[in-house]
Amino acid sequence: MPPPGHAGTPPRAAKGAPPSGPPAPDAARHARANIFESESPVFIASGLPLNASYTFDRFIEGDCNQFARSAALAIAQQPRHTAFNPLLIYGGVGLGKTHLVQAIGNHVRQHSDYKVLYTSSDHFTSDYMQSLRTNRNNEFVAFYSDIDLLIIDDVQFFSNQPKTQEGLFHTFNLLHQSGKQIVFSTDRAPQEIPGVAERLLSRFQGGLVADLQQPELETRIAILNRKANDQGIDIPYEFIEFIARRIKKNVRELESALIRLLAHATLHRREIDMPLIREALGERPDEEQAKPTVENIRRAVCAYFGIAEDLVLGRGRNREIVQARHVGMYFSKKLTGHSLATIGRYFGGKDHSTVIHACRCVENLIETDPNFRETLKRIHREIETGYR
Secondary structure, eight states: OOOTTOTTOOOOOOTTOOOOSOOOHHHHHTGGGOEEEOSSTTOEEEOOOOOTTOOSTTSOOOTTTHHHHHHHHHHHHSTTSSSOOSEEEEESTTSSHHHHHHHHHHHHHHHOOOOEEEEEHHHHHHHHHHHHHTTOHHHHHHHHHTOSEEEEEOGGGGTTOHHHHHHHHHHHHHHHHTTOEEEEEESSOGGGOTTOOHHHHHHHTSSEEEEEOOOOHHHHHHHHHHHHHHTTOOOOHHHHHHHHHHOOSOHHHHHHHHHHHHHHHHHTTOOOOHHHHHHHTTOOGGGSOOOOOHHHHHHHHHHHHTOOHHHHHTTOOOHHHHHHHHHHHHHHHHHHOOOHHHHHHHTTSOOHHHHHHHHHHHHHHHHHOHHHHHHHHHHHHHHHHHHO
């Protein structure tokens, strides 16, 4: 930032040189052009393009990301008027950080005339160091002070860069004190980023910190369905669920698995079926461990309680029927890896909330009733005996 004693003194322009100063307002307002330039070719502040497909409508919401998405949407709808400043979103690779922060930028650009700059830690570092080398730091400050929404992706790369951290610290203070909105993303919790000055770390944590977790099964299924629809193909639900149960880490791996499947189907001119899916995922049929089916579990549970299966499939509210239904759903969730929606269909078309309620009832009894715990152990043994 400007050296002590010279904060208010702009650099003297050379004779005949174009006047220095912040760029024309249109340059910042239309950041999608990616380049922000002062009138002199010596100093260039670079931004990054926003991906038009990164919107809130296209972000699949689940328990794993609901809080972060809600915070991001609140900022996008009322930029500079929330308490979430800065907003820092963190999470592992491929969980949707870039999608969310760009969705904020896209929404603000579409619904206001605010000046938005989306950039990366690398680009910010390059801009700042160039401004120091060319003695254009005043113009750097003037440019950034004109931004209404600053989004910096991957701030973990500021690690062990004390000079750039100083520039970011002063830029942050300049914008924050003016009520401008700041959004950061990083691949880990801020306190876990090594080599960051304490004063900058306190800025990262001074607003709202929201994390993204690995997507749960239902969210993974929804993501795969969306991607398949985008490709204009119809994949049966059981195939989608099979892929979702195999790929658990992040959205990027889900997308890669679907692309491999489509490539195998197209290049080999084959219909999408289970053998092709296993081939695309790099599996062999004998690699999958034997698991009980929902039918195995339902049959074993009903036999243990002495209740006909059709009663469990119906809407009967008799205590014995309800208990058998709950236990069947509980073991189906625990042993099969099926989604809640699928399990519900195997129990007479119940919805996922009914399955959640059933599992909670069983878990509560496990904690409070030793006799019931013993009953579940015996049923578990019956299930294992029935399918092996």
